[in-house]
Amino acid sequence: MSRTDAPPATLRLHGLLDEPAELTVEHLRALPSHRVEARFNCLGSGEQRHRFDGPRLWDVVRAARPRVDLRGRKERLRFLLTVTGADGHVAVVSWAEIDPDFGGQQILLATGVDGVPLDGAGPQLVVPADFCGARYISGVTEVWVGRFGD
Secondary structure, eight states: OOGSSOOOOOEEESSSSSSSSSEEEHHHHHHHOOEEEEEETTTTTTTHHHHHHHHHHHHHHTTTTSSOOOOHHHTTTEEEEEETTTTOOEEEEEEEEEEEOOOOOOEEESSTTTEEEEEEOOOOEEEEOSSSSSOSSSSEEEEEEEEETO
């Protein structure tokens, strides 16, 4: 099977959600897209600068209807998201980082980088506030939403 014949990469969205889903980059493109210019340090290749396009992680999770009482501010602080890449790399994002009532960061699940679509490789987690590139996960295969301590 050639690279162009390969099925699109999928992302499993699961956890405390009313509508867990299997999403492709094409599905992610159906959500409102945002663009960020990001600069980060990659341990292996030094400083990187890229333009990323895609939906905010917040919008992706909200579309899956998380079982979070959005009226209760303190309760939301117990929620975490783990993001896993195809290579097994895992990063944690706190609910407060993406929630507009708290940090409201523009963390993306990028569908394209520097104008190149990521359909075959899968989406990339982009954390523009991080200068260390460790949470820039390529080929995201899974996003889990859960409550700390459960």
